[in-house]
Amino acid sequence: MTHALLDDAHWGRLDRDLGAAQVEELRTLAARSLKAVLDGLEFATLHGARGDVRRGAERLAGxxxxxxxxxxxxxxxxxxxxxxxxxxxxxxxxPVRSLGQRSLDALSLLEPQPPSTPTSL
Structure with a gap:
């Protein structure tokens, strides 16, 4: 379950050190944090607040x-x-918008999917 935008070594170390359940929780938290930072950065960009854009970009990089x-x-x-x-x-x-959305998609692809239920005919 890898994606080109994700650092496999990073997630592999976390999986080895923490276990699958905690890694899935981290991915969910990462996606939520990433979404919040991207939204704040988008707001700052739309309003032309250069200092806020710089700080938002710094938060996004982290x-x-x-x-x-x-x-x-x-x-x-x-x-x-x-x-x-x-x-x-x-x-x-x-490109930040595009990569941000694709990164969110990559993280959501790796979130646990609910088990499929067999359908009866």
Missing amino acids: TASMAGLPALTQAARALERAAERGEGTDAVMK
């Missing part, structure tokens, strides 16, 4: 790093640098 999402971590750091330089962040935000 959250993505802890969630084992290296591509999103790199994109968030690029957004943070752009905000620090005072550059327009819209162009940099586009």
Whole structure:
């Protein structure tokens, strides 16, 4: 159950150290945290608050790093640098949005699925 955006070594270590049940809980928490940070960053970007964009990008980089999402971590750091330089962040935000959504999808694919119930005819 791997996904190209997820760092398999990161999640493998967690699985080995914590066990499957706790890793599933961590993935759920990571997805919720990631969603909250992405929403806050989107709000800051829409309102043109450069300092808030920088802080949001910094939070996103940390959250993505802890969630084992290296591509999103790199994109968030690029957004943070752009905000620090005072550059327009819209162009940099586009890949962050895309990677953010794909990362959320990747984390949700790895969440435990309810057992399927056989249907009777």
